[in-house]
Amino acid sequence: MDLSSRRQLPLFSIGIVQKLTGLTARQIRYYEQHGLIHPARSEGKQRLFSFADVERLMDVRSLLDDGYNMSGVKAKLLGKQPDGAGAAKANDKAAEPSDAELYKWLQEELQAGQTERAMSLFQGDLSRLYRRR
Structure with missing residues (x-):
């Protein structure tokens, strides 16, 4: 098994991810709803997160802490062109x-x-x- 497939293994429950990221369960579900993460589901429909999901959540949290709004975070992480003022926050910080x-x-x-x-x-x-x- 190579490293990239190991990073995609669904291992963590939402409680463990909360402790690892400092996010609440509600925030994690919100980011999933917006398509920023895609956790796997167990047979009992429980969310199972991989290392890649945890890293993505940490990136989301970092961008929000830097002042991006959700549309800016989506644009940055999904590789789309930013369309609003929230995504322009990084440019403002560079001039500051x-x-x-x-x-x-x-x-x-x-x-x-x-x-x-x-x-x-x-x-x-x-x-x-x-x-x-």
Whole structure:
């Protein structure tokens, strides 16, 4: 048996997949409903997931954490062209400065002692410093 066929073996119940991925059973069923995963079924109609399914679920979770919506996730994983703003999230992130650059600019601005608030690069944008990681 080769490696690719071993990765496709249905081994895990939904409870084990929940523990491996950190997703709820409802989320897993939702992603199945949207065609992102295709778990096998046992004779008793129980879902059985393979290593490939678990990896796919981890990819879905990662993309959602990166800010993609479901249509963006589908487009990315199914290889279709993105058609909405949710799929364009990756392009927005590329144009956005990193946290290190942001902290450096803020430190330079504070050390320069600028008195004109209208000239500040960060006016009204300090919430970015408190992003969830």
